Every structure is written in C-alpha cells, then in structure tokens.
C-alpha cells in the first residue's frame with residue numbers, strides 16, 4: 001500500500017522521513033524553548049496553504065498576531081490565507097471576542113472549536129497545529145497520555161494530520177507530562193548546545209512509525225526570509241568528548257596513587 005505523505009514545507013526535512021508525514025498522523029514536536037518548534041509549525045501550515053489544504057493553527061503561547069508576524073518574516077502571508085478561508089488561527093491565549101478565540105485551556109472546548117473551524121473551512125484534507133499541547137496538562141501531567149489519545153482519536157476522524165508541540169522541563173530535561181511521545185506517530189526532537197560560545201541547534205527524528213527515517217541529528221538554521229532550514233549531519237567533534245586538561249591530569253594522578261597503594265598492600 002502506498003502511503004500518502006504531506007510535505008512539512010521545511011527544506012531538507014521531508015527527506016529525513018521518506019518524503020513527508022503520512023496523512024492522518026499525529027506528530028509531536030518537542031524541545032527546549034527557542035529551538036524552532038513554532039517555526040516548524042508555521043512552515044507546516046504554510047505548506048498546507050500552498051497545497052490548498054484546510055489549515056487550523058491553535059496558539060496557546062503567543063497571540064494570533066505574533067504568529068502572523070513571525071510568518072511574515074519568512075515571506076508567508078497568513079492574513080491573505082485567513083481572508084481566502086484557507087486558514088483559521090485559534091487564539092487560546094488572549095481571550096478576545098471573535099469566534100476563533102478560546103477563553104480557557106479546556107480540551108473538550110478545544111476539540112469542539114477545531115471541528116467547528118473545519119466545518120467552516122469545508123470538506124477536504126486538513127492540517128491542524130496545536131502549539132502547545134502540553135499547555136493542556138501543565139497542572140495535571142498524569143493526564144498527558146489520555147488527553148493526547150483523545151485528541152488523536154477525534155481529530156483523525158475529521159481528516160486531520162496533526163502537529164503538536166510539547167515543551168521540555170528545563171530542570172529535568174523531560175517532556176512535560178508523561179505519555180504524549182507514546183501516542184505520537186512521529187517525534188521530532190529539537191536540541192540545543194553551546195559550542196565555542198555560540199548557540200547551536202539541531203533536530204533529530206526520534207520516532208516515525210511506518211517510516212525508514214534518518215537516525216542522525218542534523219544542524220538547523222533559522223533566518224529571516226527563509227525560516228527553518230535543515231543543515232548537515234551533526235559531526236562528532238573532538239571538543240565534544242575530549243576532557244579539559246586539568247580534569248585529565250587529575251584522573252591520571254588519582255590512578256597513579258591507586259596503583260601505588262595497591263602495590264604497597266600486595267608487598
């Protein structure tokens with residue numbers, strides 16, 4: 001059976017997952033703040049606009065205008081797409097008065113709103129971004145699995161391919177709420193390191209069901225005009241694993257001392 005795959009709209013990313021995201025999949029995008037999760041979601045939606053899909057973006061972290069402005073920096077006209085009934089941005093943060101806002105982080109209200117938006121946009125292949133999904137269980141992380149399963153089950157019936165972001169707890173390096181990664185069909189993980197005093201970001205496909213995906217971490221860049229672009233495979237550099245000289249000297253001196261003591265006790 002040939003799987004229909006949706007392009008992510010990110011240069012270099014589709015190749016890592018055999019051409020794109022299988023239609024109807026639930027993709028989890030995860031990683032620390034400022035790594036590119038929202039930027040990836042914007043590309044995914046813009047690609048949907050280009051392909052005449054029905055597109056819905058739920059924003060819980062930033063206002064609707066902030067998403068529109070970020071897209072505009074990458075030459076993507078979200079205002080035009082909204083006017084042409086190709087896109088609805090549901091604002092779950094600002095709580096305004098128009099029909100596409102949500103007043104609280106209630107999961108059932110969210111799903112109902114998404115279905116209402118889909119009915120408004122019309123029949124056909126659809127994409128939905130939930131940015132972020134972990135906002136829905138921040139105060140009840142034990143519900144993560146059940147909530148994400150519920151969303152996946154309901155939305156797949158409405159011909160949605162879902163991209164949901166999940167944040168990482170900086171303190172523990174764990175995803176907020178246990179379980180979304182098991183429900184997700186694909187996990188795209190962003191990571192960051194400081195190398196030579198510079199912030200370096202990269203991305204790895206941690207999981208992709210029914211897909212012979214790349215197993216490598218890839219460097220990424222985000223720039224005005226282009227947005228997110230996947231770069232080359234991450235090389236293991238000498239400075240990534242070599243120990244600083246003073247730690248190395250300390251280990252050698254401890255080893256020497258231990259050897260000396262061992263020799264003495266065996267005399």
Ligand SMILES: Nc1ncnc2c1ncn2[C@@H]1O[C@H](COP(=O)(O)OP(=O)(O)OP(=O)(O)O)[C@@H](O)[C@H]1O
Nearest residue numbers: 032033034035036037038039040061073222223224
């Ligand atoms: N015009 C631009 N030029 C260069 N870099 C940009 C531009 N716009 C955004 N960025 C980069 O993208 C980053 C924001 O990425 P994004 O909003 O996708 O983060 P995120 O992973 O969604 O974070 P969070 O979890 O906080 O929502 C900025 O910190 C900046 O480094």
Ligand SMILES: [Mg+2]
Nearest residue numbers: 037038061131
């Ligand atoms: Mg974000």
